[in-house]
Amino acid sequence: MSTRILARSAAVLIGIWLEAASAVLGYGTPAANVDRVLGPVAGGIAFVAIWAVAHPIRWATVPAGALLVLAPVLGYPLEAAVSSVLSGLAIIALAFVGGDPSGDYGGGWQALWRGRERSCADG
Secondary structure, three states: OOHHHHHHHHHHHHHHHHHHHHHHHOOOOOHHHHHHHHHHHHHHHHHHOOOHHHHHHHHHHHHHHHHHHHHHHHOOOHHHHHHHHHHHHHHHHHHOOOOOOOOOOOOHHHHHHHHHHHHHHHO
16 A cells, blocks of 8 residues: 555544544533534545545645644643644644655546547548
C-alpha cells in the first residue's frame, strides 16, 4: 500500500475520531460542535483524495486542520484542546505526505476534443 493511501486513510480516521471525541472524552460545546463539523469535513476530503485522480484536493484539509489548531481559543477544556490541536497538526502534516501520484488519467476534457478531431480528420 502506498504512503499516499496510508496518509489519506490516517486523515480519515482522525476525522472519525473528531466525530466521537466529545463523547469519549466527555466535553461539550463549543468544542464538540467544532469537532462534529470539522472532523467530517477533513475526513471526507481525505477520503476523496485517496484516489490518485483526486489527489490534489488533499490540500483542502489544511484549512480544516488550521481551524482545529486555532479553535481552542474559544475556551476549550484541556482534553478538548489537546485533542483538537493534535488532530489539527496531524491533518496538516498528512496533507504533505505521499507526493504526487504518477500516471496519466485521460487528459480531462481536452482528450475528448482531441479524440473527436482525430476521428473527423480520418473520416
